[in-house]
Amino acid sequence: xxxxxPVGYVIGLLAAIFGATMLFPLFADLWHGNDHxxxxxxxxxxxxVTGALLALTCAGGVRARLTTQETFxxxxxxxxxMPLFGAIPFLLGATEAxxxxxxxxxxxxxxxxxxxxxxxxxxxxxxxxxxxxxxxxFGGVGIIVVAMVFLPELRVGGMQIFRxxxxxxxxxxxxxxxxxxxxxxVIYVGLTLLCHLAYLAVGLDGFQAIxxxxxxxxxxxxxxxxxxxxxxxxxxxxxxxxxxxxxxxxFVRYVQIMAxxxxxxxxxxxxxxxxxxxxxxxxxxxxxxxxxxxxxxEHAFREGLFNVTSIITGTGYASVDYQLWGGFPVVLFFFIGxxxxxxxxxxxxxxxxxxxxxxxxxxxQIRAIHSPNGVFVQHYDGRPVDEAxxxxxxxxFGVFVLALGVISVLLGMTGLDFATAVSGAATAIxxxxxxxxxxxxxxxxxxxxxxxxxxxxxxxxLLGRLELLVVLVLFLPRFWRV
Amino acid sequence: xxxxxPVGYVIGLLAAIFGATMLFPLFADLWHGNDHxxxxxxxxxxxxVTGALLALTCAGGVRARLTTQETFxxxxxxxxxMPLFGAIPFLLGATEAxxxxxxxxxxxxxxxxxxxxxxxxxxxxxxxxxxxxxxxxFGGVGIIVVAMVFLPELRVGGMQIFRxxxxxxxxxxxxxxxxxxxxxxVIYVGLTLLCHLAYLAVGLDGFQAIxxxxxxxxxxxxxxxxxxxxxxxxxxxxxxxxxxxxxxxxFVRYVQIMAxxxxxxxxxxxxxxxxxxxxxxxxxxxxxxxxxxxxxxEHAFREGLFNVTSIITGTGYASVDYQLWGGFPVVLFFFIGxxxxxxxxxxxxxxxxxxxxxxxxxxxQIRAIHSPNGVFVQHYDGRPVDEAxxxxxxxxFGVFVLALGVISVLLGMTGLDFATAVSGAATAIxxxxxxxxxxxxxxxxxxxxxxxxxxxxxxxxLLGRLELLVVLVLFLPRFWRV
Ligand SMILES: [K+]
Ligand SMILES: [K+]
Numbered sequence: 022x023x024x025x026x027p028v029g030y031v032i033g034l035l036a037a038i039f040g041a042t043m044l045f046p047l048f049a050d051l052w053h054g055n056d057h058x059x060x061x062x063x064x065x066x067x068x069x070v071t072g073a074l075l076a077l078t079c080a081g082g083v084r085a086r087l088t089t090q091e092t093f094x095x096x097x098x099x100x101x102x103m104p105l106f107g108a109i110p111f112l113l114g115a116t117e118a119x120x121x122x123x124x125x126x127x128x129x130x131x132x133x134x135x136x137x138x139x140x141x142x143x144x145x146x147x148x149x150x151x152x153x154x155x156x157x158x159f160g161g162v163g164i165i166v167v168a169m170v171f172l173p174e175l176r177v178g179g180m181q182i183f184r185x186x187x188x189x190x191x192x193x194x195x196x197x198x199x200x201x202x203x204x205x206x207v208i209y210v211g212l213t214l215l216c217h218l219a220y221l222a223v224g225l226d227g228f229q230a231i232x233x234x235x236x237x238x239x240x241x242x243x244x245x246x247x248x249x250x251x252x253x254x255x256x257x258x259x260x261x262x263x264x265x266x267x268x269x270x271x272f273v274r275y276v277q278i279m280a281x282x283x284x285x286x287x288x289x290x291x292x293x294x295x296x297x298x299x300x301x302x303x304x305x306x307x308x309x310x311x312x313x314x315x316x317x318x319e320h321a322f323r324e325g326l327f328n329v330t331s332i333i334t335g336t337g338y339a340s341v342d343y344q345l346w347g348g349f350p351v352v353l354f355f356f357i358g359x360x361x362x363x364x365x366x367x368x369x370x371x372x373x374x375x376x377x378x379x380x381x382x383x384x385x386q387i388r389a390i391h392s393p394n395g396v397f398v399q400h401y402d403g404r405p406v407d408e409a410x411x412x413x414x415x416x417x418f419g420v421f422v423l424a425l426g427v428i429s430v431l432l433g434m435t436g437l438d439f440a441t442a443v444s445g446a447a448t449a450i451x452x453x454x455x456x457x458x459x460x461x462x463x464x465x466x467x468x469x470x471x472x473x474x475x476x477x478x479x480x481x482x483l484l485g486r487l488e489l490l491v492v493l494v495l496f497l498p499r500f501w502r503v
Numbered sequence: 504x505x506x507x508x509p510v511g512y513v514i515g516l517l518a519a520i521f522g523a524t525m526l527f528p529l530f531a532d533l534w535h536g537n538d539h540x541x542x543x544x545x546x547x548x549x550x551x552v553t554g555a556l557l558a559l560t561c562a563g564g565v566r567a568r569l570t571t572q573e574t575f576x577x578x579x580x581x582x583x584x585m586p587l588f589g590a591i592p593f594l595l596g597a598t599e600a601x602x603x604x605x606x607x608x609x610x611x612x613x614x615x616x617x618x619x620x621x622x623x624x625x626x627x628x629x630x631x632x633x634x635x636x637x638x639x640x641f642g643g644v645g646i647i648v649v650a651m652v653f654l655p656e657l658r659v660g661g662m663q664i665f666r667x668x669x670x671x672x673x674x675x676x677x678x679x680x681x682x683x684x685x686x687x688x689v690i691y692v693g694l695t696l697l698c699h700l701a702y703l704a705v706g707l708d709g710f711q712a713i714x715x716x717x718x719x720x721x722x723x724x725x726x727x728x729x730x731x732x733x734x735x736x737x738x739x740x741x742x743x744x745x746x747x748x749x750x751x752x753x754f755v756r757y758v759q760i761m762a763x764x765x766x767x768x769x770x771x772x773x774x775x776x777x778x779x780x781x782x783x784x785x786x787x788x789x790x791x792x793x794x795x796x797x798x799x800x801e802h803a804f805r806e807g808l809f810n811v812t813s814i815i816t817g818t819g820y821a822s823v824d825y826q827l828w829g830g831f832p833v834v835l836f837f838f839i840g841x842x843x844x845x846x847x848x849x850x851x852x853x854x855x856x857x858x859x860x861x862x863x864x865x866x867x868q869i870r871a872i873h874s875p876n877g878v879f880v881q882h883y884d885g886r887p888v889d890e891a892x893x894x895x896x897x898x899x900f901g902v903f904v905l906a907l908g909v910i911s912v913l914l915g916m917t918g919l920d921f922a923t924a925v926s927g928a929a930t931a932i933x934x935x936x937x938x939x940x941x942x943x944x945x946x947x948x949x950x951x952x953x954x955x956x957x958x959x960x961x962x963x964x965l966l967g968r969l970e971l972l973v974v975l976v977l978f979l980p981r982f983w984r985v
Contacts, residue, residue, distance in 0.1 A: 089875060175872050309916075352915030352924045356908040379901040386898045387976045390657045393571060408890035415897025416868045419861040422904055426838040433834030434791075439939055440921050442834045457921055494869045 023501065026082025028094045029075055032102055036072025039106055040065045045155065046110070046148035053228075057115055057146035064109040071106070090500065092171055096491050099163070100483050104128040107156050114149050121472045121479075128479045130156025132486035133164065133367055135242030135337040135454030136461070138468045138475065143246050147228060153243045154235040161239025161367035162202070162209050164486065165272050168365050169205070170198045177490050178417030179375060179410055182401065183273075183364060208275045213238045216264040223256035237264045240367045242337030242454040247466070250327070250340040258327040258340055269295065269334040269362030290402035291363045295373045302329045302357060309349060333357045335368050337454020339463035351457060355444060358453045369452035369485055371421055378406060378414045420489050425450055428481045435474045445470075449478040450485035505983065508564025510576045511557055514584050518554025521588055522547045527637065528592070528630035531710075539597055539628035546591040553588070572982065574653055578973050581645070582965050586610040589638050596631050603954045603961075610961045612638025614968035615646065615849055617724030617819040617936035618943070620950045620957065625728050629710060635725045636717040643721025643849035644684070644691050646968065647754050650847050651687070652680045659972050660899030661857060661892055664883065665755075665846060690757045695720045698746040705738035719746045722849045724819035724936040729948070732809070732822040740809040740822055751777065751816040751844030772884035773845045777855045784811045784839060788832060796828060815839045817850050819936020821945035833939060837926060840935045851934035851967055853903055860888060860896045902971050907932055910963050917956045927952075931960040932967035 047061035087095065107127035111118040118126065122138045129136045130153055142150065172180035213234050220230035229245055233253075236243045246252050250261065274286040286292060303325050310321035324341060331338045332354050343350045361370025381399045388397050399406040428446035437445065444456035455463045460470070467475070484492050494500055529543035569577065589609035593600040600608065604620045611618045612635055624632065654662035695716050702712035711727055715735075718725045728734050732743065756768040768774060785808050792803035806823060813820045814836050825832045843852025863881045870879050881888040910928035919927065926938035937945045942952070949957070966974050976982055 089873065093873070176875065177872055178868075347915075348917075348919045348921065348924060349912070349915040351921050352911050352919075355921065355925075356912060359908070379898065379905075382894055382898045383902045383905075383972075383975075384979075386660075386895060387972055387979055388981070390659055390972060391571060391575070391976050391979060391982055393658065408894050411894040412864055412890050412897060413868060415894060415901060416861065416864045418901055418904075419897060420865045422900075423861075423865075426841070429834050430831065430838060433829075433831040435830075437830045437834075439830065439833050439837065439926075442830055443837075443925075444921075490865075490869055490872060493865075494873050497866075497869055497873060499870070500873055 023090070024082055025094070026079035027084055027087060028091050028098055029079035030083050031095055032098050033072045033074070033076030033079060035099060036102065036106055037069050037076060038072075039103060039159070040068030040070075040072055042155065042159070043068065043110065043152070046152040049151045049228075050146055050148035053147045055146040055148065057148055060110055060113040060115075061148055061152075063113055064106075067109055068106040089175065092175065093491055093494050093500075096167055096171055096487055097483075097495060100128075100131060100487060103159075104131050104479075107131055107152075110149060110152050115146050116149060119472075121475045122468075125467070125475045125479050126153065127156060128482050129454075130241065130243065131160040131163075132452050132482040133157050133160045133239045133241040133335070133369065134449065134452040134482045134486075135236070136448060136456075136467045136478070136482075137243065138466070138470075140247060140466055140468055142244065150228075150232060150245050154232040154241075154245075157239040157241025157243055158213070158235040160486075161241060161268070162206060164367055164369075165205050165209070165365065166198055166202050167487070169201050169273060172364075172488060172491075175491070176413065177488050179378060179414035180364060180488075181413070182374070182404070182406075182410060183271075204276050205272050208272060208279070209238060212264070212267060212275075216260070219260045219264070220257060223253075223260050225253060225257060229253075233261070234264075237261055237336065238268045238367070240265060240268050240334045240336040240362070240369075242331070242335075244338065249463075250331075250338040254340055255323075258323050261336075261338060262326050262330045265330045265334045265336045265338075266296075266299065268336075269366045269368045271363045271365035273365050290377060291374045294377050295363055298360065298373065299330060299333060302333065302353075306350060306353070310346065313349075314346060328354070329357065332453060333360050334362045335370050335451060335453045337448070339455055342462065342464035344457065344462050344464070355447065355457060358447060358451055361451060371418060371451075374401070375414050375418060377401060378411060379418060381406065382411045382415070417488070417490065420493070421450070424481075424484065424489055428477060431477050432474055435471050435477070437470070437474060445474070445478060446481060449481035450489075452482060452485050505572070506564055507576070508561035509566055509569060510573050510580055511561035512565050513577055514580050515554045515556070515558030515561060517581060518584065518588055519551050519558060520554075521585060521641070522550030522552075522554055524637065524641070525550065525592065525634070528634040531633045532628055532630035535629045535710075537628040537630060539630055542592055542595040542597075543630055543634075545595055546588075549591055550588040571657065574657065575973055575976050575982075578649055578653055578969055579965075579977060582610075582613060582969060585641075586613050586961075586965075589613055589634075592631060592634050597628050598631060601954075603957045604950075607949070607957045607961050608635065609638060610964050611936075612723070612725065613642040613645075614934050614964040615639050615642045615721045615723040615817070615851065616931065616934040616964045616968075617718070618930060618938075618949045618960070618964075619725065620948070620952075622729060622948055622950055624726070632710075632714060632727050636714040636723075636727075639721040639723025639725055640695070640717040642968075643723060643750075644688060646849055646851075647687050647691070647847065648680055648684050649969070651683050651755060654846075654970060654973075657973070658895065659970050661860060661896035662846060662970075663895070664856070664886070664888075664892060665753075686758050687754050690754060690761070691720060694746070694749060694757075698742070701742045701746070702739060705735075705742050707735060707739060711735075715743070716746075719743055719818065720750045720849070722747060722750050722816045722818040722844070722851075724813070724817075726820065731945075732813075732820040736822055737805075740805050743818075743820060744808050744812045747812045747816045747818045747820075748778075748781065750818075751848045751850045753845045753847035755847055772859065773856045776859050777845055780842065780855065781811060781815060784815065784835075788835070791831060792828065795831075810836070811839065814935060815842050816844050817852050817933060817935045819930070821937055824944065824946035826939065826944050826946070837929065837939060840929060840933055843933060853900060853933075856883070857896045857900060859883060860893060861900060863888065864893045864897070899970070899972065902975070903932070906963075906966065906971055910959060913959050914956055917953050917959070919952070919956060927956070927960060928963060931963035932971075934964060934967050 043065035047058045050058035104127040108123035111123035173183045217234035306325035307322045310316040361372045362368030385397045429443045432442040440458040448456040525543045525547035529540045532540035586609040590605035593605035655665045699716035788807035789804045792798040843854045844850030867879045867881045911925045914924040922940040930938040
């Protein structure tokens with residue numbers, strides 16, 4: 022029999038802390054004079070007590086070391102259980118959400134997806150808006166820890182190339198996770214504060230600034246109004262663009278910069294590839310807006326920069342409905358959403374390093390079929406890339422595309438049209454936020470979807486956030502054998 | 504300086520023969536009393552004379568052995584040059600096509616894609632209709648030879664696993680190609696005749712039967728009326744389904760069956776995977792039609808069988824507009840078009856064996872991340888699969904998806920909407936035929952597209968037909984160095 026206590030203990034502990042953080046939205050409601058605050062007291066009590074009881078029950082089985090099996094269960098467990106607790110304020114609160122809507126919204130928060138089923142956001146109590154933003158912020162820091170500790174160790178989808186950069190604590194995963202979380206938290210909090218100040222400087226009020234800082238650094242994309250960033254056109258779009266990019270770079274590099282090693286950051290192949298990709302895409306979109314739509318230069322550049330950055334980083338803020346720009350941007354934005362940012366950041370999707378390795382592999386293949394007797398060694402970031410790594414990256418890519426297909430077909434089965442089904446699957450599995458079409462597009466909302474579609478999307482967000490394989494491994498029969 | 508004469512010689516020779524075959528549509532016009540026949544005389548003379556001159560000019564450089572470099576040039580050269588000759592009857596004839604339309608149609612024919620820019624097909628002279636069907640039939644046999652001789656030899660996209668099955672003639676590519684072409688032709692002609700007789704038996708007239716036999720065996724999908732197979736509902740749909748499947752199986756197995764070795768056919772992992780996939784998809788679509796659309800059983804099964812088979816084999820006949828069945832079939836048919844048939848047949852797209860290898864690799868990856876110290880060897884069709892093969896297959900898959908993205912974006916740039924751009928790119932690169940939406944969908948036509956989009960699609964058909972890498976290798980700077 023599998024001993025689930027070590028996993029239950031960590032989840033219980035996290036839930037207890039999670040419940041305590043519900044006091045922040047409680048104070049936000051009190052501060053703004055909303056009489057909505059008691060629901061956070063209830064939610065907090067339920068969550069903290071349940072978490073504490075779980076931790077106490079499991080405390081007897083705690084060990085310093087987690088097995089591989091337990092590590093997988095922990096990752097999937099955290100992102101399956103926390104959304105249930107996170108949904109409680111939506112169930113009890115002013116949103117009066119159904120179970121599926123509450124869980125969808127909490128999952129969309131904790132996976133940093135940012136698709137929303139709530140409308141008239143402006144009318145929600147401050148506490149609930151803050152809670153949505155906090156879910157994304159917690160999800161963001163959580164995923165950085167997972168990406169820096171668990172995935173390289175578990176060799177998921179080629180993440181093993183970042184192994185040497187992970188913090189070494191002698192194989193003990195939990196102490197390592199705590200150490201990394203501490204380092205990362207300092208940076209994450211610092212950048213969030215900087216972002217908050219910058220938003221204040223360009224005219225957002227205090228509440229808007231803190232909410233958008235929380236959802237920018239987590240590349241989450243929840244906003245405080247239905248218009249998303251449409252309410253903040255102009256300078257705030259530049260601020261958001263800068264911080265969305267900062268949130269998409271490998272956080273380990275910031276730790277190194279703090280330690281005086283800026284060189285590694287500047288030479289990082291992932292960072293360079295990502296910046297050049299953004300540069301190229303912004304140039305193309307800006308040119309298109311000027312030449313095809315007759316837009317004026319600053320406006321074209323600003324909207325191009327903001328929307329390209331928002332989609333490629335997977336943040337998913339919308340400042341305009343780019344579907345009105347013509348066919349080209351729509352198709353382009355669909356595909357750049359499948360690129361994603363750097364590994365080791367809050368970004369999801371396929372990620373830039375996998376494309377770099379895939380592209381290198383394709384060039385090597387082409388060379389090899391041209392010169393069958395030649396020996397071609399592929400390099401990435403100065404290190405040789407072996408066939409095992411390529412097949413690991415490629416399998417990830419394959420499973421990503423296959424999952425995209427399966428989820429699209431399932432969504433189609435619930436009655437969605439082609440663009441909604443395919444873009445809905447993509448936006449969920451890549452944790453972006455908006456899809457395409459009139460329903461779930463940048464100007465739309467996920468509220469009108471049927472419940473089955475919402476459940477499918479909820480599962481897809483979880484699957485995508487944990488790089489698919491972490492979840493799929495649980496479906497291996499041998500996983501459950503001791 | 505690269506000596507292009509061996510390549511030019513073969514292309515010239517093929518063109519001369521190609522020109523001679525234009526006498527068939529000439530006789531068809533004469534037989535049916537159309538005064539349209541002289542255009543085929545002109546086309547034939549132009550093609551044969553040009554081809555013969557080219558062959559004579561290059562005859563001095565002929566060698567028994569082609570280098571790898573020359574082999575690539577030959578494949579891309581044949582499928583680039585033949586469509587130019589094949590377009591002549593459309594330029595001169597009753598279609599009075601523009602250059603782009605004529606070349607699009609000829610490329611759609613020779614790549615067995617089957618997208619058409621001509622409307623009111625019923626009103627075209629018999630000769631032109633026959634010529635369209637013949638283009639597909641030639642393209643089909645040509646691609647089997649390429650898939651059996653060149654691709655395994657060139658190790659393109661994992662095709663090297665079929666190396667042992669190719670006919671061994673001691674490394675001399677051209678004699679081998681001729682030997683294989685001879686074997687294959689017997690089977691190809693035989694199956695075409697059987698298909699012709701079967702179509703006659705279920706009520707098609709002689710001209711309809713021969714045209715559809717030619718485009719069924721080549722999984723091409725050109726028809727003789729705008730309604731495509733909508734004109735032949737009932738028993739002809741069953742006949743077409745059977746022969747589309749037969750055309751999608753590895754032709755080397757038929758050669759073996761002729762030699763009394765039926766065992767290899769029955770044990771072939773590709774054949775089994777393909778048949779199970781069709782079985783599963785037909786069951787799902789039939790059930791959907793009965794349960795969701797309230798269709799009656801035989802009709803649901805027949806339309807399910809015919810349309811699933813038509814799309815997965817990449818034939819692209821349409822008997823109904825399945826876009827009227829709801830969202831699910833639309834999304835499903837989009838993705839099953841990306842599956843394709845077996846390697847070594849007339850089918851294009853990714854092909855079933857690559858999914859089998861990718862799927863095996865994903866399972867192996869999942870096992871490996873679960874048991875980091877375990878050693879897992881992947882098998883395919885009873886043989887071990889090495890990392891190099893997986894990365895070869897995966898690189899093909901990666902380049903296929905990337906090409907799909909790039910072509911979609913380019914099509915979007917010409918002003919097409921999301922569904923038209925993405926499905927147009929997919930249908931061209933996978934050589935299927937119909938796309939989605941009101942313009943290029945199963946009930947539509949490619950005629951209304953802008954010229955730029957038609958050129959892009961023409962290039963995409965060529966790229967897809969030659970498994971992408973065969974064409975992309977030409978863009979390698981070192982390819983052109985001696
Ligand atoms: K997001
Ligand atoms: K076809």
